[in-house]
Amino acid sequence: MSARVLVVDDIELNARYLEILLCRDYYDVVHATSGPGALEILSDTSIDIVLLDVMMPGMDGFEVCRQIKSTPGTTHVPVVMVTTLGAPEDRVTGLQAGADDFLTKPVNEVALMARVRSLVRLKHLTDEIRLRAETSAELGVDxxxxxxxxxxxxxxxxxxxxxxxxxxxxxxxxxxxxxxxxxxxxxxxxxxxxxxxxxxxxxxxxxxxxxxxxxxxxxxxxxxxxxxxxxxxxxxxxxxxxxxxxxxxxxxxxxxxxxxxxxxxxxxxxxxxxxxxxxxxxxxxxxxIALAITDPLTGLYNRRYLSSHLKKEIESAGKSEKPLSLAMMDVDFFKEVNDTHGHDVGDEVLTQVADRITKNLRGIDLACRFGGEEFVIVMPDTEGAFAYQVVDRLRRQMADDPFVVSTDEGVLHLTASFGVTQLGGGGDNGDDMLKRADTALYEAKDNGRNRVVPLLA
Structure with a gap:
């Protein structure tokens, strides 16, 4: 197991003994002779575990351990105290300072190396999780x-x-x-x-x-x-x-x-x-992960997730020989909402649209924000005719129920247009379905909006 061990001991002979044990199992060993020296190494060197003496001049091992465990960048680094102190109260003091173990000299070599292996494994797992969390921070996750x-x-x-x-x-x-x-x-x-x-x-x-x-x-x-x-x-x-x-x-x-x-x-x-x-x-x-596949405004899945999910649904439909339908929806005259009332009101509308879509779907259906004011609904095990009925019900609700928004009037009356298609045979794929639904959607808009237009393969 490749790992870097920091040995902290002011007595050269003790440090050399531990170094021989560790090098025998192919560990990389770094040596510090004082508490401040150990903290300096930890501040700029990646260390997987610390073997720490207690009785050192100046800063003792208890204080070194407290500082290691209270510093965000090193709080996850395992610390094993290896010392001549053996009284129960010393063990408790070390553990309360944050030590992961407290071993009394002379140590059992086999037990020490087993403890090192165990804690290094844990450190490596924690490092992997920390790396993913840092990636999350770079993506803007709180x-x-x-x-x-x-x-x-x-x-x-x-x-x-x-x-x-x-x-x-x-x-x-x-x-x-x-x-x-x-x-x-x-x-x-x-x-x-x-x-x-x-x-x-x-x-x-x-x-x-x-x-x-x-x-x-x-x-x-x-x-x-x-x-x-x-x-x-x-x-x-x-x-x-x-x-x-x-x-x-x-x-x-x-x-x-x-x-x-x-x-x-x-x-x-x-x-x-x-x-x-x-x-x-x-x-x-x-x-x-959630941030990568969901739309932050509406909470619906995003276009990236749709691409992967639709591919899997098409594969599943092919194996089970069951139908699969898809609808694309666009809020009519949405640009006028933004131009007249501002983007905050536009966001209120989109959030309510997403809520209405979700409430009109079954558990197996998937709703995605495709971009701007466009939404896509994937309906497994659904014939095109039934999909038409589902989205037409949603269309009527959009038209009949005003949107409650932050304007002087307090409400907006809006409609939506839909294009619906069903998976065809002969190598029909997700891109084909999206193109047909988009074509049907624009036909709905060209024919007066607030309507559903089907287009089969």
Whole structure:
């Protein structure tokens, strides 16, 4: 796995030891001997993970971690503290500072490298989502706030899989004040419950009776509904080999028994923050997709989407031997609306036209803004004669119901003209259908407007 690791340690021998381990697995290693030096490297170099000592002169590792996690450009970079400090309160301080893990020297080499692999995989996934979100920003999508605060770690929806007893009581007592908990007590319930719940985090015991913890984690990673859900496992000290395998198959974090409540809280907060950060990035990307295929004024699909969709509908109609019809519509004398009342009133009219089109269509029909005041309606499984009836009903509504607009009179009386066609045989395609509908539309306009003209292949 190609990745760049920043090792931060003021003792050359310690840094060299980590560098040898990392280079053995083909990681690119960068070294900093101080906190400010590490922050400078992070500001202008792409780093995939930071291995951070705590006890350094000047700025200690806790403060370095806080600054990394509070800076928008580096908040997503995983940080593993590797230190001689081993007291529970030190672990909690590190995790509360934002560290993704806290390992005490001398470290288990196999466990360390498994943790690095796990966090680098997560970083690469996050980088991909961030790149898509940046593309969204370039397209003009409102990103909202991408900053993660302490409040983002609260009110998590958490699934707990643990046997009844002291450990479960501790989990509930520690987490219930700040989160919503769902508890299952056997492995058979986990996958079904997780798939239905929309959870921010799953906390799984590896000691559930008659349950293979690794297989269960693999199952959750293979299900579409739970693939992105963070998994935190609880293991005994003698289960280190299972822990390492778990990290390699996609487990996000772990707790060693006996569970320390403050460490539990800190690790849960870290996972929920990361989940919500990733979700914000994904939401931004989805907005960009919507922006690419919809018309921002009317909310209808745009011409780009129509081209792709119509091609698929024609292929489907050919395979199923079912009819397909298409109508093109134009608002009559729309230029006069803009010239007389201004483009804002024109936009009000177009928005209401789109609303009327939508309300007159079935769920399988597709309405698109083709450009300006022109709209296209695609009607699958519809004969031309029935399509004529549908759009003629829409034409009558356009003519009979005034448009409510921001003018002195408050309303405008407008009409629309339509051209209708049906998919023909012999290689008839989308461009052919659009050309026929356009020809029929202009015939409707030439014959006095406010009418529907059919034109078959």
């Amino acid at each position: 990103q909202g706030s991408m900053t993660i605060s302490d409040g983002d770690a609260l009110d998590g929806n958490i699934l707990i899989a643990e046997e009844p007893g002291f450990s479960l009581d501790l989990l509930q007592k520690t987490l219930a004040p700040d989160h919503r908990l769902t508890v299952v007590t056997n492995g058979d319930q986990v996958a079904a419950t997780a798939g239905d719940g929309g959870f921010d985090l799953a906390i799984l015991s590896f000691d559930l009776p008659d349950t293979d913890g690794l297989a269960l984690c693999g199952q959750l990673r293979s299900m579409a509904r739970t693939r992105q859900m963070p998994i935190l496992i609880m293991v005994e000290g003698f289960q280190e080999e299972m822990l390492i395998k778990g990290l390699d198959i996609g487990v996000n974090d772990y707790l060693m028994r006996p569970i320390e409540p403050n460490e539990l809280s800190a690790r849960v907060r870290t996972q929920i923050k990361r989940t919500r950060y990733a979700q914000r990035l994904r939401d931004s990307y989805q907005k960009s």
